[in-house]
Amino acid sequence: xxxxxxxxxxxxxGGVLAAKSVSFALDExxxxxxxxxxxxxxxxxxxxxxxxxxxxxxxVMLAGKDVTGLPxxxxxxxxxxxxxxxxxxxxxxxxxxNVQMALLAxxxxxxxxxxDAAVMHRDAALALLDRVGMAAQAGRPIGELAxxxxxxxxxxxxxxxxxxxxxxxxxxxGMAPSERTALMALVAGIARAERIGVLFTEHDMDAVFxxxxxxxxxxxxxxxxxxxxxxxxxxxxxxRVYLGHSGTRAAGRARRPVHG
Amino acid sequence: MEWSFLLxxxxxxxxxxxxxxxxxxxxxxxxxxxxxxxxAHGSFYMLGAYLAVTIVPWLLEFxxxxxxxxxxxxxxxxxxxxxxxxxxxxxLRRIYRVPELFQLLATFGVVLxxxxxxxxxxxxxxxxxxRAPGLRHGVTILDQRFPAYELFLIVVGPAVLxxxxxxxxxxxxxxxxxxxxxxxxxxxxxxxxxxxxFTGTLFLGAALAGLGGALQIxxxxxxxxxxxxxxxxxxxxxxxxxxxxxxxxxxxxxxxxLLQAFGVLIFPKITLVLVFLLMAAVLVVKPWGLLGRPEAAxxxxxxxxxxxxxxxxxxxxxxxxxxxxAVMLALPLIDAYAVKVGTEVLIxxxxxxxxxxxxxxxxIVSFGHAAYFGLGAYGAGLLxxxxxxxxxxxxxxxxxxxxxxxxxxxxxVVRLSGIYLAMLTMAFAQIAxxxxxxxxxxxxxxxxxxxxxxxxWAASRExxxxxxxxxxxxxxxxxxxxxxxxxxxxLRAARDSAQxxxxxxxxxxxxxxxxxxLAGAAAGLAGGLYAFSKGSIDPTLLxxxxxxxxxxxxxxxxxxxxxGPVAGAAAFHSLKDFFLPLxxxxxxxxxxxxxxxxxxxxxxxxxAFASLRRRPA
Numbered sequence: 001x002x003x004x005x006x007x008x009x010x011x012x013x014g015g016v017l018a019a020k021s022v023s024f025a026l027d028e029x030x031x032x033x034x035x036x037x038x039x040x041x042x043x044x045x046x047x048x049x050x051x052x053x054x055x056x057x058x059x060v061m062l063a064g065k066d067v068t069g070l071p072x073x074x075x076x077x078x079x080x081x082x083x084x085x086x087x088x089x090x091x092x093x094x095x096x097x098n099v100q101m102a103l104l105a106x107x108x109x110x111x112x113x114x115x116d117a118a119v120m121h122r123d124a125a126l127a128l129l130d131r132v133g134m135a136a137q138a139g140r141p142i143g144e145l146a147x148x149x150x151x152x153x154x155x156x157x158x159x160x161x162x163x164x165x166x167x168x169x170x171x172x173x174g175m176a177p178s179e180r181t182a183l184m185a186l187v188a189g190i191a192r193a194e195r196i197g198v199l200f201t202e203h204d205m206d207a208v209f210x211x212x213x214x215x216x217x218x219x220x221x222x223x224x225x226x227x228x229x230x231x232x233x234x235x236x237x238x239x240r241v242y243l244g245h246s247g248t249r250a251a252g253r254a255r256r257p258v259h260g
Numbered sequence: 261m262e263w264s265f266l267l268x269x270x271x272x273x274x275x276x277x278x279x280x281x282x283x284x285x286x287x288x289x290x291x292x293x294x295x296x297x298x299x300a301h302g303s304f305y306m307l308g309a310y311l312a313v314t315i316v317p318w319l320l321e322f323x324x325x326x327x328x329x330x331x332x333x334x335x336x337x338x339x340x341x342x343x344x345x346x347x348x349x350x351x352l353r354r355i356y357r358v359p360e361l362f363q364l365l366a367t368f369g370v371v372l373x374x375x376x377x378x379x380x381x382x383x384x385x386x387x388x389x390x391r392a393p394g395l396r397h398g399v400t401i402l403d404q405r406f407p408a409y410e411l412f413l414i415v416v417g418p419a420v421l422x423x424x425x426x427x428x429x430x431x432x433x434x435x436x437x438x439x440x441x442x443x444x445x446x447x448x449x450x451x452x453x454x455x456x457x458f459t460g461t462l463f464l465g466a467a468l469a470g471l472g473g474a475l476q477i478x479x480x481x482x483x484x485x486x487x488x489x490x491x492x493x494x495x496x497x498x499x500x501x502x503x504x505x506x507x508x509x510x511x512x513x514x515x516x517x518l519l520q521a522f523g524v525l526i527f528p529k530i531t532l533v534l535v536f537l538l539m540a541a542v543l544v545v546k547p548w549g550l551l552g553r554p555e556a557a558x559x560x561x562x563x564x565x566x567x568x569x570x571x572x573x574x575x576x577x578x579x580x581x582x583x584x585x586a587v588m589l590a591l592p593l594i595d596a597y598a599v600k601v602g603t604e605v606l607i608x609x610x611x612x613x614x615x616x617x618x619x620x621x622x623x624i625v626s627f628g629h630a631a632y633f634g635l636g637a638y639g640a641g642l643l644x645x646x647x648x649x650x651x652x653x654x655x656x657x658x659x660x661x662x663x664x665x666x667x668x669x670x671x672x673v674v675r676l677s678g679i680y681l682a683m684l685t686m687a688f689a690q691i692a693x694x695x696x697x698x699x700x701x702x703x704x705x706x707x708x709x710x711x712x713x714x715x716x717w718a719a720s721r722e723x724x725x726x727x728x729x730x731x732x733x734x735x736x737x738x739x740x741x742x743x744x745x746x747x748x749x750x751l752r753a754a755r756d757s758a759q760x761x762x763x764x765x766x767x768x769x770x771x772x773x774x775x776x777x778l779a780g781a782a783a784g785l786a787g788g789l790y791a792f793s794k795g796s797i798d799p800t801l802l803x804x805x806x807x808x809x810x811x812x813x814x815x816x817x818x819x820x821x822x823x824g825p826v827a828g829a830a831a832f833h834s835l836k837d838f839f840l841p842l843x844x845x846x847x848x849x850x851x852x853x854x855x856x857x858x859x860x861x862x863x864x865x866x867x868a869f870a871s872l873r874r875r876p877a
Binding site for chain 1: 566567569741742744745746747748749750752753755756757759760761762763764765766767768771774
């Protein structure tokens with residue numbers, strides 16, 4: 001069933017048309033990647049879907065409801081989780097505290113004045129950390145973690161709101177290659193197990209072609225190609241403007257895991 | 261009303277606007293390049309006036325010519341510019357990388373030092389300046405007399421704007437100033453000599469303030485209150501115009517000058533309220549001012565400054581708390597004076613904890629917390645003196661008054677962040693101060709009101725001390741509890757990353773607003789208790805020095821800790837109480853201490869205590 005339907009999204013910055021009538025749809029449990037060269041409008045499109053930018057035109061429908069231009073806190077309550085290109089966490093909190101905070105927000109308990117935040121949702125937070133493989137680090141200050149681990153915690157934070165849709169802006173940016181593969185496999189596993197739709201942008205072609213169910217190619221604000229990894233890989237226009245030689249090799253190298 | 265009268269009113273508004281612009285332009289240029297809001301800008305203005313009333317009459321002894329008058333004015337401005345250079349080299353370059361709260365406090369330390377030095381050099385009396393030769397006459401405009409000097413001032417503003425424009429667009433120094441205002445990191449990366457650029461900028465900014473002050477001497481006597489009165493107006497102008505924007509400052513100065521000139525005809529007593537409404541309206545529509553640009557969040561400190569982990573009290577902390585409590589309760593065994601000081605320490609401890617609830621826990625650097633303290637005191641005091649109510653309902657009204665004021669001001673405050681937020685809180689506090697000061701029929705104006713006494717049962721110092729202890733400690737324990745509760749954690753989360761907080765579904769602005777209101781209510785309760793302990797209220801309770809006292813307390817106690825501010829309040833107030841009668845130069849001492857704390861001791865008493873305990877035995 002269609003989870004996210006984006007129709008004719010348009011955004012203009014001064015004289016630059018950053019996104020020109022972008023339309024796509026995303027099903028439950030599906031992983032959809034937006035790729036394209038720098039300045040293609042990936043982040044703009046992404047931020048319009050995620051509520052950080054208000055579109056000049058077009059609409060965003062989430063499970064049949066119009067959510068165009070809603071702020072991201074409202075989207076969160078409707079089941080949209082989000083990770084950022086540069087991981088955003090609460091630096092003064094412990095790893096566990098970060099996830100507990102997300103759970104407090106999810107349960108609408110942020111205005112409680114007297115209860116003890118440190119003991120609330122402890123077990124649920126530990127369970128979430130366990131799912132991203134970070135339970136052993138729960139007690140550490142998040143500022144001490146390696147960046148790849150921070151990204152895992154950020155995923156746990158996003159999952160705390162029990163999202164139906166995950167928005168991940170360059171989930172593997174700034175990570176070591178071995179960490180990238182592991183993180184993408186983790187995301188893919190969780191998405192498929194829980195029927196969460198994942199929309200992500202990515203520069204790492206290995207990650208894209210290994211895990212995306214479908215791919216959108218954005219160039220200068222317009223979608224120039226869309227389809228399965230095989231179709232996109234074979235598209236001569238995509239090869240010409242974006243993948244080039246090494247990209248095409250990477251796309252060919254990546255093996256998509258078979259799944260049901 | 262006659263047209264000629266309106267015209268004269270407009271001209272006098274333009275003259276004020278012009279003077280205000282000259283001062284504010286310096287402030288906004290310095291901010292643009294250094295990202296420091298220089299409190300001492302008002303001190304430079306005051307120094308300009310004092311220097312001019314010294315230099316200009318001396319020059320006019322030789323020849324009463326207009327030329328020598330203006331030579332004297334320019335010489336004063338240049339000397340002030342050099343003082344700006346001294347300040348940059350001695351202080352500012354040490355604090356470019358510290359959190360903005362510390363920068364503000366350090367420059368305020370300079371304000372205090374200059375206040376005392378000016379009194380040492382020129383004495384406590386106002387010094388009238390000479391009138392400008394050649395511009396002493398009045399000009400007749402449509403049958404109305406108008407001073408020629410004011411007409412001259414109207415020309416000065418646009419002239420300074422034009423000169424600044426030439427400087428900014430036709431010289432290398434000016435281009436660098438503009439570049440640094442847009443992107444300081446990039447200018448540094450391009451290999452520009454930053455030290456020279458910053459020193460030069462301080463020279464320019466200070467000289468403009470000095471020029472503004474020196475030009476005022478035919479209109480107003482040089483006096484010891486010029487610094488803080490002008491800095492508020494200059495802050496308002498830069499906030500409305502957009503910080504770092506010289507043309508924005510010009511537009512804002514015009515708006516404010518004209519608003520005051522005509523506002524005085526319609527609401528003679530509350531021109532400041534009109535300024536407040538203008539500022540509020542601008543900030544709602546354009547949070548970064550008319551021509552300002554959003555502050556880039558990038559390049560900020562990696563770790564949030566403030567409470568990192570509220571932690572649990574360990575045994576040492578508990579012992580310390582019990583001992584402190586026992587001392588507080590045992591004070592009546594010593595003498596009446598100890599009880600008086602103890603009562604005040606408790607009250608200030610609550611005020612400091614409520615401020616640190618915002619600063620340390622919420623990252624909301626309020627520079628006007630005294631407003632809520634003072635309005636709580638006035639809320640309680642007015643009920644007793646004017647409405648004849650007893651103490652009990654008045655003490656209930658105090659936190660309500662503080663909370664309502666904080667809710668009203670906070671609605672605008674929480675839309676901003678960082679330095680803009682700090683300036684806005686201070687501007688609001690000054691407006692509250694001005695209302696209390698000007699509304700003589702109700703508030704007693706400068707003298708305040710006397711007769712705010714406790715009810716009969718609490719009339720003795722000892723009983724009132726215990727009453728204060730119960731109420732303040734209950735409030736402090738409550739605030740500590742809130743810091744550990746989800747609400748306190750949410751404020752910390754929003755401080756650490758507003759973007760992440762938003763993404764997990766937190767309405768950041770609303771939570772910050774509620775937090776601001778809660779802190780204001782707690783400060784209001786402290787203010788109400790203070791009013792009854794003194795038996796009187798007066799406007800100094802809302803003044804900037806009071807806000808700075810509170811900030812010094814939390815800085816001394818350590819903003820990283822939950823209860824450090826209690827220790828800070830006790831230490832600060834005891835020291836002040838001890839030294840104030842011994843010295844004529846308390847402000848000098850306090851100013852130097854604040855700067856010393858910022859430079860060498862930024863984590864406060866609690867930080868020192870913690871590192872002492874962490875050291876292996």
